[in-house]
Amino acid sequence: MNDPADMIDAEGLIEAMVEIVGPEWVLYDPEETRAYASDALTAYREIPRVVVLPNGEEEIVAIVNICQQRQIPIVPRGAGTGLSGGARPIREGVVLSLARMNRILALDPEAAIAILEPGVRNLAISEAAFPHGLFYAPDPSSQIACTIGGNVNENAGGVHCLKYGLTLHNVLQVRGILSSGEVFECGGQTPDSPGLDLLPLLIGSEGMLMIVTEVTVRLLPRPTHAKVVMASFDSIETCAHAVAAIISSSLIPAGLEMMDQAATRAVEDYVHAGYDCEAAAILLVESDGSKTEVDEEIAEIKEILLLNGSRSLVVSETEEERQRIWSGRKNAFPAAGRVAPEYYCMDGTVPRRQMAPLLAHIAQLEKHYRLRCMNVFHAGDGNMHPLILFDGKIMGEWARAEAFGNAILEKCIELGGTVTGEHGVGVEKLDSLCLQFTDAEREVFHALKKVFDPLRILNPDKGIPSLRRCVEHGRKRVDAQKRLPTNLEHF
Amino acid sequence: MKLEEKIPRRAEVEDLLARCVQCGFCNATCPTYLATGLELEGPRGRIGLIKSMVEGHAVSEKTQHHLDRCLTCLNCETSCPSGVEYRRIIDIGRAWMKDCIPRGIGSHLPRVMLSKMMAHPIGLGLGFRVGRWFKYLLPSAFRPYLHPPRRLNLALSPATETLRTVLLLQGCVQRHLAPAINQALSDVLVKLGYRVVEIRHADCCGAVGHHLGDSETAKAQAKKTMRALHPYLLDPTLQGDQAPIIVMTSSACGLMLKDFEALYQEDLEMAEDAKRIHQCALDPLELIERHVSAIRHRIDHAGIKGLSLKIHEPCTLQHGLKLKGRLAALFSSLGFEVSQGVAPHLCCGAGGVYSLMNPEMAQSLREEKRRHLGLEGQGDAIALTSNIGCMLHLDSKGEVVHWIEFLQGLFKEGR
Numbered sequence: 001m002n003d004p005a006d007m008i009d010a011e012g013l014i015e016a017m018v019e020i021v022g023p024e025w026v027l028y029d030p031e032e033t034r035a036y037a038s039d040a041l042t043a044y045r046e047i048p049r050v051v052v053l054p055n056g057e058e059e060i061v062a063i064v065n066i067c068q069q070r071q072i073p074i075v076p077r078g079a080g081t082g083l084s085g086g087a088r089p090i091r092e093g094v095v096l097s098l099a100r101m102n103r104i105l106a107l108d109p110e111a112a113i114a115i116l117e118p119g120v121r122n123l124a125i126s127e128a129a130f131p132h133g134l135f136y137a138p139d140p141s142s143q144i145a146c147t148i149g150g151n152v153n154e155n156a157g158g159v160h161c162l163k164y165g166l167t168l169h170n171v172l173q174v175r176g177i178l179s180s181g182e183v184f185e186c187g188g189q190t191p192d193s194p195g196l197d198l199l200p201l202l203i204g205s206e207g208m209l210m211i212v213t214e215v216t217v218r219l220l221p222r223p224t225h226a227k228v229v230m231a232s233f234d235s236i237e238t239c240a241h242a243v244a245a246i247i248s249s250s251l252i253p254a255g256l257e258m259m260d261q262a263a264t265r266a267v268e269d270y271v272h273a274g275y276d277c278e279a280a281a282i283l284l285v286e287s288d289g290s291k292t293e294v295d296e297e298i299a300e301i302k303e304i305l306l307l308n309g310s311r312s313l314v315v316s317e318t319e320e321e322r323q324r325i326w327s328g329r330k331n332a333f334p335a336a337g338r339v340a341p342e343y344y345c346m347d348g349t350v351p352r353r354q355m356a357p358l359l360a361h362i363a364q365l366e367k368h369y370r371l372r373c374m375n376v377f378h379a380g381d382g383n384m385h386p387l388i389l390f391d392g393k394i395m396g397e398w399a400r401a402e403a404f405g406n407a408i409l410e411k412c413i414e415l416g417g418t419v420t421g422e423h424g425v426g427v428e429k430l431d432s433l434c435l436q437f438t439d440a441e442r443e444v445f446h447a448l449k450k451v452f453d454p455l456r457i458l459n460p461d462k463g464i465p466s467l468r469r470c471v472e473h474g475r476k477r478v479d480a481q482k483r484l485p486t487n488l489e490h491f
Numbered sequence: 492m493k494l495e496e497k498i499p500r501r502a503e504v505e506d507l508l509a510r511c512v513q514c515g516f517c518n519a520t521c522p523t524y525l526a527t528g529l530e531l532e533g534p535r536g537r538i539g540l541i542k543s544m545v546e547g548h549a550v551s552e553k554t555q556h557h558l559d560r561c562l563t564c565l566n567c568e569t570s571c572p573s574g575v576e577y578r579r580i581i582d583i584g585r586a587w588m589k590d591c592i593p594r595g596i597g598s599h600l601p602r603v604m605l606s607k608m609m610a611h612p613i614g615l616g617l618g619f620r621v622g623r624w625f626k627y628l629l630p631s632a633f634r635p636y637l638h639p640p641r642r643l644n645l646a647l648s649p650a651t652e653t654l655r656t657v658l659l660l661q662g663c664v665q666r667h668l669a670p671a672i673n674q675a676l677s678d679v680l681v682k683l684g685y686r687v688v689e690i691r692h693a694d695c696c697g698a699v700g701h702h703l704g705d706s707e708t709a710k711a712q713a714k715k716t717m718r719a720l721h722p723y724l725l726d727p728t729l730q731g732d733q734a735p736i737i738v739m740t741s742s743a744c745g746l747m748l749k750d751f752e753a754l755y756q757e758d759l760e761m762a763e764d765a766k767r768i769h770q771c772a773l774d775p776l777e778l779i780e781r782h783v784s785a786i787r788h789r790i791d792h793a794g795i796k797g798l799s800l801k802i803h804e805p806c807t808l809q810h811g812l813k814l815k816g817r818l819a820a821l822f823s824s825l826g827f828e829v830s831q832g833v834a835p836h837l838c839c840g841a842g843g844v845y846s847l848m849n850p851e852m853a854q855s856l857r858e859e860k861r862r863h864l865g866l867e868g869q870g871d872a873i874a875l876t877s878n879i880g881c882m883l884h885l886d887s888k889g890e891v892v893h894w895i896e897f898l899q900g901l902f903k904e905g906r
Binding site: 027029030031032034035036038039040042053079080081097099100102119121123142144145267270271331333334335336337338341342343 | 509510511512513514515516517518519520527528529530531535536539540543548549550551553554570571572573574575
């Protein structure tokens with residue numbers, strides 16, 4: 001049999017890649033590239049033509065130049081823990097894995113910053129900062145594995161972003177490679193920088209604007225004390241009202257998370273976090289800061305929760321206990337794998353007062369689509385993560401799960417919310433985005449994309465839906481636009 | 492090459508695979524993924540490779556290579572929120588590979604030799620002796636295993652009242668390389684009042700063959716171990732609350748004993764014994780933990796003042812037997828200041844016979860582990876561990892010892 005390289009490498013692409021990074025770091029045989037067919041949203045799969053693992057910015061520049069000359073799409077990939085298919089490969093394209101670039105280039109405790117390669121794991125930043133009494137605040141549930149490059153591209157949040165903000169609020173500077181092969185830097189170590197502020201545009205751009213090669217993050221002083229309250233509720237509605245009560249008080253908890261019974265039961269089995277599995281929903285409320293601050297805040301939180309219908313409360317007494325309580329929440333998604341063969345994790349946001357109506361609607365949808373759904377969410381900012389449980393081996397279940405998910409997102413928009421909270425659009429939310437934005441808004445997105453990547457080689461089929469797609473999928477409210485689309489450019 | 496349509500244990504593997512939701516958390520604690528950044532060198536990628544085999548995709552030496560490179564440290568099982576039983580998946584995957592992809596002589600021969608040698612205690616002893624003479628002609632990866640045996644002379648001082656019966660399996664490699672370890676456990680248990688029966692004719696428990704994907708040899712060896720234990724399992728005086736406790740001083744072997752049940756679940760003749768062994772097997776740590784207060788006042792801390800005590804919990808102990816943190820806890824409850832160093836969850840690179848098959852990866856993990864444990868710094872440090880493989884792999888001048896040997900040395904005269 002011929003070497004697979006000869007069959008798929010008519011253009012000498014593999015040879016060129018091997019020249020840049022060495023044979024060990026180029027994969028082209030489907031036996032090996034299949035491992036890169038999806039990120040953690042496994043329903044969308046595609047085996048890429050080549051996977052390349054560069055080690056250093058110069059190698060990335062060389063790779064981008066080769067792809068630019070040949071108009072070959074590039075899909076960047078960090079740890080592959082994403083949940084919207086942002087790293088799903090393109091069949092004719094290159095997957096650019098940044099996993100080898102995992103060095104912490106500098107950590108300056110006095111300036112409280114760290115300069116990182118894109119493949120540094122989120123948790124590794126806080127581990128390195130620990131001896132200096134510092135930490136990196138955004139803590140997505142996948143923080144043990146996900147990388148800072150991926151966090152920047154998805155604008156990752158986490159359970160503590162209510163108080164400390166998203167990735168956007170904790171990154172000072174980003175350096176990357178444009179599709180032209182040029183190095184591009186934005187942001188700076190000063191609070192404000194001259195010129196247009198492009199940093200917020202790049203953070204959350206899902207690999208569509210540039211390949212991130214270096215990230216400078218802000219580190220914060222690690223709070224000396226932290227405690228979490230776990231409160232049980234007999235109904236979802238009371239729990240949602242208690243959230244509203246906390247938010248409308250003067251408190252800003254470090255974390256405010258809600259889990260329904262289906263979710264607590266699934267994780268309790270693995271983590272033994274001590275969750276009240278009899279409660280219809282539980283709420284986790286964290287306070288951090290100095291000892292006095294924490295004690296005062298916890299007392300206040302307890303009072304609000306009890307006044308608002310919490311039937312029992314547990315406060316973490318030790319750091320170990322606190323970690324255990326959180327680990328249940330952080331492992332909630334994959335723990336769904338214990339109760340069903342597959343799950344479809346949704347990511348929508350609604351105004352906080354709309355949480356109870358949305359949950360009631362989801363309960364109805366469960367019956368309609370004949371699928372179970374676990375609910376886990378960042379209650380503090382109204383970011384919901386319904387986990388739809390299904391078995392892909394059963395004919396039609398995945399289609400039902402997908403329809404179920406879309407119905408949830410449509411409801412989110414109807415209630416004044418959005419179709420993504422923190423997981424990004426990727427390939428998953430493209431259709432939902434047609435509902436979220438007007439033609440004019442999407443045209444601005446496309447125009448911006450064109451400025452950064454005129455050849456459309458950087459993760460080209462993700463993030464922004466084309467007008468054609470919106471029409472073809474029947475998801476665009478044409479009547480609302482009062483005109484039929486005329487210019488159907490395929491993006 | 493593709494797997495046959497009717498592959499053995501297909502349904503079992505499909506069930507095991509269904510648990511994995513591919514979240515990728517496991518990669519974060521996988522030593523080979525951390526070292527390479529390659530998806531295929533992490534548990535999620537390896538599970539994917541095995542899934543591909545089930546789905547009927549062609550496999551080659553590439554798949555074999557990635558499965559070979561797994562240390563079987565099982566750190567992924569500890570990290571996995573979905574409860575994937577990786578150990579069972581990789582074992583079956585490796586067994587399939589053996590049927591699918593013939594190995595070249597250079598890869599095949601040492602595997603067969605290692606796997607079969609364990610079954611022949613006399614040959615094994617002779618092998619070590621000859622190996623020691625020709626130590627410098629052999630690949631350097633073999634050298635840690637060819638030092639003269641460590642010895643310890645013990646005088647037993649039996650207690651008056653006898654507790655339960657402990658069946659101490661002698662194992663294979665360890666009794667040639669460090670016979671003092673089994674003696675030390677025996678001595679401590681006798682001091683604590685146990686009746687210790689040394690089972691000498693069992694030989695290798697099968698762990699080595701099992702790791703190498705040679706399940707036939709592994710099963711034959713496991714059977715021999717079960718046969719040796721059989722009379723005790725039947726003994727009418729050793730039933731109910733007098734049931735024997737079965738121990739091995741190496742945690743890798745202890746884990747293998749636990750695995751007998753899964754290995755023989757469909758073998759009517761052996762299943763019952765395998766299940767009993769699974770129930771009766773304990774790591775020595777679990778046994779000694781019960782006697783902390785008795786031991787505390789019988790040992791002498793004076794001799795080791797100023798010594799920095801490091802704990803290296805082998806993967807088989809923390810991820811396999813799920814006794815994470817317990818060895819460190821034992822010594823701190825005995826009044827010692829202990830340190831597990833940075834990243835105590837990571838493998839040292841020994842991985843059974845892994846260090847002989849993949850010396851480069853093993854060596855880099857060893858250096859990292861020694862650094863993390865603080866064994867490369869100034870001052871006297873002793874590292875305690877519970878597995879002969881890790882002990883010899885990590886050691887440089889006798890500073891890495893089995894914890895039971897260390898503990899035995901602390902008992903005051905005559906106590």
